[in-house]
Amino acid sequence: MDNQQLFGSSYVDAPFFAANGTAQRESQPKARRRRRKAARCGGGDGNGGEMDGGGDPKKRRLTDEQAEMLELSFREERKLEAGRKVYLAAELGLDPKQVAVWFQNRRARHKSKTLEQEFTRLKHAHDADILHKCHLQNEVLRLKERLRATEEEVQRLRSAAGNHGASGDGGDAAGAVSVCGGSPGSSFSTGTWQQHLGFSGANELGPDDDLMMCVPDCFFA
DNA sequence: TTGTGTTTTACGACCTCC
DNA sequence: GGAGGTCGTAAAACACAA
Numbered sequence: 001m002d003n004q005q006l007f008g009s010s011y012v013d014a015p016f017f018a019a020n021g022t023a024q025r026e027s028q029p030k031a032r033r034r035r036r037k038a039a040r041c042g043g044g045d046g047n048g049g050e051m052d053g054g055g056d057p058k059k060r061r062l063t064d065e066q067a068e069m070l071e072l073s074f075r076e077e078r079k080l081e082a083g084r085k086v087y088l089a090a091e092l093g094l095d096p097k098q099v100a101v102w103f104q105n106r107r108a109r110h111k112s113k114t115l116e117q118e119f120t121r122l123k124h125a126h127d128a129d130i131l132h133k134c135h136l137q138n139e140v141l142r143l144k145e146r147l148r149a150t151e152e153e154v155q156r157l158r159s160a161a162g163n164h165g166a167s168g169d170g171g172d173a174a175g176a177v178s179v180c181g182g183s184p185g186s187s188f189s190t191g192t193w194q195q196h197l198g199f200s201g202a203n204e205l206g207p208d209d210d211l212m213m214c215v216p217d218c219f220f221a
Numbered sequence: 222t223t224g225t226g227t228t229t230t231a232c233g234a235c236c237t238c239c
Numbered sequence: 240g241g242a243g244g245t246c247g248t249a250a251a252a253c254a255c256a257a
Binding site: 060061079080081082100104107108111 | 242243244245246250251252253
Binding site: 059060061062067097098101102104105109 | 228229230231232
């Protein structure tokens with residue numbers, strides 16, 4: 001049974017078959033399909049739906065041909081209107097109900113796969129965001145370290161100036177520096193910041209200590 | 222050969238739309 | 240109210256390692 005014969009109506013056109021001549025299933029490995037087909041061909045069915053056999057009539061697998069044609073039809077249109085259902089059932093020698101059930105299950109599989117792909121995509125995006133966050137946090141650490149060194153330098157210079165017999169005006173200078181955030185109790189001091197993020201060893205950070213010093217707890221969640 | 226995990230088929234319950 | 244959709248699940252069919 002060729003495709004043109006099976007889908008001789010307007011449901012599937014020739015270019016479609018030209019592009020999809022061998023419809024492969026999304027989830028079934030080839031080896032697995034081969035074995036299934038071999039097992040079936042041993043029975044020599046191949047009539048597309050006339051399922052003899054004394055097995056449980058409640059549940060019988062569709063032949064590969066039937067499944068492939070349903071797959072092609074599904075790719076054309078995922079919804080199954082009444083006319084197409086009846087047509088497919090007649091062409092494939094199936095009960096219309098079987099065709100309807102197959103489409104229901106196929107939509108469910110498609111949705112499941114789509115969700116899985118979307119999850120993977122979002123996870124990759126999330127991981128990239130986490131990495132970027134780490135870059136930024138390390139940058140903050142470096143800037144804090146530079147600020148602390150600068151503050152120490154200012155303090156040292158101020159002390160040196162005081163030892164050279166400066167007048168009492170030096171108190172004003174000290175006050176000006178403390179306003180710049182140099183007080184130990186500053187909410188933006190290195191120590192406080194480290195405690196917030198749960199870091200240690202920030203004092204060892206150098207300009208070349210780039211990545212992965214910062215690994216937030218949430219990264220391992 | 223058999224136990225086990227995965228895939229496919231089928232069904233019922235419930236929901237939405239016409 | 241009927242047709243057709245999704246969702247959850249049971250069970251058959253199947254693949255494969257041990």
